[in-house]
Amino acid sequence: MNIDRHESFEHLIDESLAGAIAAEREQSLREHLDTCAPCQEYLSASNRVIAGLGGFSFEVNPTLNAKVFASLRLRAQQVQAAQPRRLRWVSISLAAIALTMGGSFIDVQFGRLIASVLDIQRTHVQQGLLAFWIAPSFLVLLLFPLLPALSRAGTRREERTL
Amino acid sequence: MKSDTQQIALGLRQRDVVVLEALVEQYQYRLVRYLIHLLGKRDGVDDLVQETWLRVLERGSSYDGRSRFEPWLFRVARNVAIDAMRKRRTLSLDSDDDDHGVRPSPASSEPSPFALAARTEEAERLAHSLETLEPVYREVLVLRFQEDLSLQEISVVVGAPVSTVASRIYRGLATLRPQLEGDTA
Numbered sequence: 502m503n504i505d506r507h508e509s510f511e512h513l514i515d516e517s518l519a520g521a522i523a524a525e526r527e528q529s530l531r532e533h534l535d536t537c538a539p540c541q542e543y544l545s546a547s548n549r550v551i552a553g554l555g556g557f558s559f560e561v562n563p564t565l566n567a568k569v570f571a572s573l574r575l576r577a578q579q580v581q582a583a584q585p586r587r588l589r590w591v592s593i594s595l596a597a598i599a600l601t602m603g604g605s606f607i608d609v610q611f612g613r614l615i616a617s618v619l620d621i622q623r624t625h626v627q628q629g630l631l632a633f634w635i636a637p638s639f640l641v642l643l644l645f646p647l648l649p650a651l652s653r654a655g656t657r658r659e660e661r662t663l
Numbered sequence: 664m665k666s667d668t669q670q671i672a673l674g675l676r677q678r679d680v681v682v683l684e685a686l687v688e689q690y691q692y693r694l695v696r697y698l699i700h701l702l703g704k705r706d707g708v709d710d711l712v713q714e715t716w717l718r719v720l721e722r723g724s725s726y727d728g729r730s731r732f733e734p735w736l737f738r739v740a741r742n743v744a745i746d747a748m749r750k751r752r753t754l755s756l757d758s759d760d761d762d763h764g765v766r767p768s769p770a771s772s773e774p775s776p777f778a779l780a781a782r783t784e785e786a787e788r789l790a791h792s793l794e795t796l797e798p799v800y801r802e803v804l805v806l807r808f809q810e811d812l813s814l815q816e817i818s819v820v821v822g823a824p825v826s827t828v829a830s831r832i833y834r835g836l837a838t839l840r841p842q843l844e845g846d847t848a
Contacts, residue, residue, distance in 0.1 A: 512833075519807060519832040521814055521825075547836055549785055549843040551808045556786030557777060561695050565709050569687050569716050576717050577680050 507539065514544050518551065593641065600638035604630050668728040675723025683723075687716055690736060693810065697737055700805040701744055701798055705776040711747060715740040734816040737806065741820060788842050800835035807832055 513530045516522040522530070534540055607615075608630045616623040665673065674682025694715060698708045718739050726735050777790040793801060799821070806812045806820060818825045 515833040515836060516829070518836065519814060519829050521829045543840075546840050546843055550789065550836055550839045553783065553785030553789040553839070553843060554804060554808050556783030556789075557696075557780040558782045559692070559696050559699055559705075559776065559780045561692055562709050565695075565712060566687055566691060568709075569691075569713050570684055572713055573680055573683050573687075573716060573720055576720055577678055580678060580721070 507537075510534075510537065510540050511543050514540065514547060518547055597638045597641035601635055601642055604634035604638065608635070666728070668730070668732055670728075671732050672723075672726050672728025675719065675726050678720055678723065680720075683716065683720060686719070686732070686736075690733070693733070694736065694740055696809065697802075697805060698740060698744060699776050699780075700793075700801045701741065703776070703794060703798055703801065705779075707747070711740065711744050714747070715743045718743055730819075731816065733810060734812060734819050737810070737812075737820045738822075785843060789839055792839050792842050796835065796838055800831050800838065803828055803831040804835045804839075 510530060510533050513522060513526055513533075517527060517530060534544065608627055612623055612626050612630075616626045619626070671682065671686065673679075691712070694712055695708055698711050698715075699705060702708065702711075715736075719736065722739070726732065775790060775794040777793045778787075781787040781790045802821065803817055806817045807814075812820070814825045814828050817828045821828065823831075
């Protein structure tokens with residue numbers, strides 16, 4: 502038997518075991534195996550390796566499942582708890598945006614009217630709106646980028662207490 | 664009526680802990696076995712298993728239920744292992760080199776997990792070779808011959824082309840075959 506041809510059949514055996522062989526080549530391999538003792542031995546050794554790989558029995562730590570269950574339940578609670586908190590922060594931020602814009606709008610559109618009704622100077626109206634409306638809501642708005650970090654800190658605090 | 668994989672996908676999307684616990688029961692041994700083959704050691708596997716299931720909980724919505732669950736689970740486990748190793752900086756997995764970054768574990772004084780787990784004569788004879796075999800070859804051998812994954816599924820797990828997966832299987836078999844050649848079946 503030509504050595505190259507022999508090697509090509511050994512490669513076909515590898516392909517067959519790996520599940521990479523085409524049907525027509527599988528047929529050709531079967532026919533060859535019927536008459537070739539070295540290739541039969543090659544296949545047999547390969548099958549013994551595969552059987553050997555199935556001869557290992559690894560021990561699973563008996564407490565592992567319980568640990569996994571506990572950590573899954575804890576994480577599921579944390580994930581569920583984090584969702585409303587995130588929603589709450591987003592709502593607060595949206596409200597802050599609306600308040601900031603609303604305060605600025607009232608100042609521009611109705612500042613003069615309010616000053617005349619209350620009989621005070623226009624600048625006093627502006628200062629009042631700025632100090633008690635626009636600036637506080639704008640401050641909350643500035644905190645927006647810090648919200649995810651605050652949320653994570655809250656989660657970690659809960660984690661420590663659980 | 665939904666298929667099993669679709670039910671799993673639905674449970675994972677809803678972060679249903681009951682579904683997850685059933686999956687843990689069903690796949691725990693196989694996950695442990697895969698990670699031992701990937702790492703070549705027993706130490707640290709429990710932590711990776713725990714982290715894998717937490718990642719399944721957190722990112723379960725990415726499993727669509729259209730393919731088998733096992734390849735997706737093993738891919739998650741592999742990523743968890745790679746992340747952990749990168750963090751510890753003791754190994755470098757998944758780099759761009761031709762072995763896809765999975766490299767042998769540093770020498771350890773602990774007994775080989777394969778020697779400890781061998782239950783048959785063939786397994787005993789393979790244990791040492793398995794220990795010294797490159798992880799990329801051990802990994803594909805366990806996925807193909809123990810997990811019965813197809814080449815395409817293994818390709819998804821390891822993130823390598825099918826042809827590369829096939830070559831690794833041939834090479835892994837070629838490395839182990841001399842240990843058992845000449846035996847009578």
